[in-house]
Amino acid sequence: MVVVNTTEQKEFLTEKVLKNYSSVFDKATSDRLSLIKRERIDHSVIYVGMGTCGITAGSAKTYDAIQRYCKNHNPEAEIIRVGCIGMCSAEPLMDVQLPGKTRISFHHVTEDLVEDILNSVFHRSLSTDHVLGQFKSQSQEVWPNIPFIDQLPFFAKQHRIVTRNAGIISPNSIDDYLASGGYKSLYKTVLNYTADKVCDIITQSELRGRGGGGYPTGKKWMMALGTGSDQKYLICNADESDPGAFMNRSIIEGDPHRVIEGIAIASYAIGANNAYIYLRADYEQPHTLLLKAIDDAREYGFLGENIFGSGFNLKIHIRLGAGAFVCGEETALIASLEGKQGIPQSKPPYPAEKGLFGHPTVVNNIETLANVPSILENGPSWFKSTGIRDNRGTKIFCISGKAVTTGFAEVPIGSKLSDLVTGIGGGVRDGKKLKAVQFGGPSGVCIPTQNLDMEISYESMQEIGSSLGLGGLILLDEETCMVSLSKYFMQFLQHESCGKCIPCREGTRRMLQILDEISRRPREESSHETLERFKGVVELERLASVIKDTSLCGLGQNAPNPVISSLKWFREEYEEHIFDRKCQAGVCRDLRTFYINADLCNGCNLCQRKCPENAIIGTVKYPHFIIESKCTGCGICFDVCKFNAIYFK
């Protein structure tokens, strides 16, 4: 193990590196810096992906195995826990860097593989199994026949600003962040810029809220800055509860100091001395990392009283969300911070005028804030050079569902949907066909394959009746039933509705009921019931428009999106459910009809005995038969059959 003189290193980083505006260093400094940055190493370094995704995939065990291995074989090797680089489905990821060689990354490294892989690396006799790729480096010798990471399809189209350090540096080390140029923007900002100037820079950069609303961040800050009050607050919204979104978690697990720096700059810009991070309580690891990051930053003098001698004070508090989706809405979040039910308030007044405890408050998503240090570092025009008109910079998207590669990726806004789906996500796994892409969380839409060409931007998503949301992408294959998916979202939203306004509270409940009717086995099959179900669809549309128009907050206003969009693009599937009483995907249990394959049935009689409706007839040792009119589609026969003789349509 290498022993580092921490006090000395701290002084070096804060005096020589941080306070050097130019980033051009003398030889001694840059040598020293490259050592800290591990560009030049004198001992082997092993990196283990220990994000939540890594841990669920078993990286804690991998880590232990590596430790055991090093104790026996390579005691001076340094083992570093890093966040996830984005390829969650490849976890546990392990990178190894030997002195003089480039850093090389391995995927799916379970504990039993550790020894073999490390042996092969240390003996420089790699087999290509489990090799993901190597990192580019000018000064180090490359491994032969190993692809470069940034050329992999998963990384090729990415443009990483916010996640630049994710999976690369240690999230536990403030020194790592400082060495990568961290906290320079904060230093520059508080000593050289007025609050007005900072707001101005952010306005010029055209940064928009990454929480989904897309409100110009600079404008929000200006409003809070311009509202007179003795106390102002900044709230970092990390209450990520959109199913399918985990970028907030990944940002914190990869690079928590970037968040702290962003919060500090934003607080300075609006004149806040207290900032809150509203974090999901389930995020235990991010919580620990943030606590440490805040402590370290305070220790280094980047938080607390009189930061950099500028007179600016800042305290960051962490508050854990107690589990209500609606608290992602800013006024609800504020109510929750005040110790009340997380119920949204009518706007105006906007939080920037009258927010937490009645004081001007800016609520920004964590991804928005994580963009801020880079903008201050490189200037607004640098930021504007990425993305398309009115949609500048990058956005992190999380890809999950039936994708080949699941994880998160940061791409310029305005990228094509297909880049994410087929390029980064690698299409649908198991050779199935892509049916649609569910985009934007529970209040998003299901985009059919014919629209894969579209650009992803705030406006284009609005045009198709969604919002950018947090940026969750879920790939759906042909085994997905759109009616029951709509039902799933409706269930989610009606469970999460706060209950304050009638259209959202009662309306989502009724929409769910109508969807239930459509996918429920009819009590009696008469034309009257079919008509009722058909009328239900008309009602769905009427309800959806009123809920959209009249609900108080974004949750309600966007609640009908999944249903409206699937009705628009998959109407025939609804009609099939209503008129033919069929669910092609076989998901709606009530609509399944079961049959017995006479070739496979050996007449064991089990299904007949288990059938609660006495719908199966047959003689022992001869193939049985299901009476369609009696079958209720419960599926018990299907479950009990040991010969796979029962199938459904």
Place this chain on the structure above:
Amino acid sequence: MQFNIEINNQQVSAKRGETIKNVLDRIGINIPTLCYMNGFSPSGGCRMCVVEIEGIPGLVPACSHPVSEWMKIRTHSPKVLKARKVIVELLLASHPDDCLYCERSGACRLQELAVEMDIHDRKYHGKREIIPIDKACPSVIRDPEKCVLCGRCIRVCDEVIGVSAIDIVGRGSESRIGTSYNKGLNMQTCVKCGQCIMVCPTGALTERSSLTSVVEALNNPELFPVIQFSPTVPASIAEEFNLKASKDILNIVRAALKRIGFRQVFDTSMAADLHIMEEAATFVERLNSNGPLPLLTSCCPSWVRYVEELYPSLIPNLATPRSPQQIMGRMIKNYIASSAGIKPESVFVVSVMPCTAKKYESGQDIGKEGSYRFVDAVLTTRELNKIIRLLGIDFSALEPEPSDTAFSMRSSAGNLFGVSGGHLEGLMRTIHFMLTGQEMSPLKLMELRGLKNRKEARVKIGKAIFPVVAVNGLAQMKPIMDEIISQKNAFKIIEVMACPFGCINGGGQKLNPDEKNLKSRMKALYDVDEEEMIKVSHKNPIVNDLYDKFLGKPGSDRNREILHVSRNTDKE
């Protein structure tokens, strides 16, 4: 700043800071509301008042949205009308639909809205959820199935009464208005004031009815039914049945009550006079013996409960006389027992009060002696109106009937109990007399009159100045109580009435009163003070007679037993 906006193609002037609803109210455009309450900050929850604004994609609530110069508003466009209709249809989807049997039928806001929105069939068939009715409270009954979750009761309980006995339990479509662990309303913090009933738009909150037991008692030959009525009742009956408020109204009400079948009719004001005599004596005694001051009045049972439950350390400050209702009940039973030889158990005393808390008070242990209660049934003003209709009383055919009972005389001071500040005014008149032997001059304390929540006066008695205050709306009391505890409070007497503006706006009064109603009810009481010959309790001849023959001196041991309560002060 003044500017013009466009409403329904008309130019209308508006001021910065006004809401759209403010402007609409001023120019006489009506829009439906449900959760909106005058005098409260808008919640914007029900979405009934939505309007369309050019350039804004959705619809915005008029109650909370401020006006801006550029606005072009349409208040009844097809989009708006559709939205409003759907909202009401949604509320009706899971409503029990038992309007015919509902307490609120005819006075129900939801019913009104269904008519206004022209709804004739049930569009959405929600599954009816069976939720048990909360009957735990002796005053207020809750039927959660009829609740539309508008939150009005919560806000009154929170902001006006300040006890937060009810709140929203759960979230979203599973949320209900309720109490902790669903234990029912008979909990510590509920003070039974009934203000929640007053603001409920549906039949979800009603008073516990005593109608049946009263009608039964009237027809029970073994019972001797008598009735007492509170000072506010005549004015309320006049309002309900469109009678001219005059001096005769008292006698007309007496006639009506007699016609209903009550054998004798009493005016609670006489007991209020007794209450004042005892309270004044208590105050004088505390003043002389350095007893606990400020004296807190004890006529309002909600307030007494508030002190007992939330500020037990201040129980010694409460005045000890029983409330006028209880004094009257006790006097009536004793008087009839001795004069007519009827056992107190057989006398059935009904009282008519503008109050739901009196139902609770009459059932308390301190309202009993041996096997009988001082008051057997309490009717709210609303219930009395129902009995009058039920029994077909026609006021136009009634001849005014002067009192024929012993306790018929009253002073106007006792009558003033019905309005916040009135009790204190009457009390000060008698204290002045007790301390100086002279009448207060002038008799009126104008500082204590009017529709304000907190009215302070500095009353000069002899050479001393007594700062006193009358407070209505219990929520106002929290800071004052904290002041008393930390001894930062200089008041000598604090009169408290739980309901805003006092009993004239009690939880048992007619529903949906407007300011005009309140003003006329108040005026009726102060008019009596102008007209009545006897304006101070200590000159009520019956009261003095009672003291001479029966009770001894005010504050004496004998009447202490009869007219006062002893409260358990070691309660945590």
Place this chain on the structure above:
Amino acid sequence: MNQILIFCNMNKEVPVHILEKYPAGKRDGLIPILMEIQDEKGFLSEEVFQEVGRYLNIPANKVYCVATFYDRFRFKPAGRYLIQMCRGTACYLSGSTTYLDEFVRQLKVSPGGTSKDRRYSLEVTSCMGACDSAPVIRINDKIYSRVTPEDLVRIIRSLKEKTE
């Protein structure tokens, strides 16, 4: 320890070291206090609401009502094994509802409830943010990811064995 703390802590339902961290009478401490109490005690009892209410000067009823708004709070103790099934979209698509049904059927416990023998509690939780590893099941502190039907059989069997 200050006066209010001593006063509030008569029943010892609420650990002093939790209250101490938050100023008395300040409502914004409410949710953090409740969360810490639950983390330590496993659930929130009736006394907790009384005591926390007294400490923060909020009616106990209000404290209870605020708590019921949030999914995280539990008002009854959980069973020995707390099974949390993620209800995120990715988990849903990979069959979480079938898995849920399986728990219900095999362990005789309803979603949001606790089995009669108090061995198992079943909760459907909001998306755990591990969509890349769907479906995800959490049992006490252990997270199972990419659970296959075969895994599920194993998980249930081992649960049953452990509680025998």
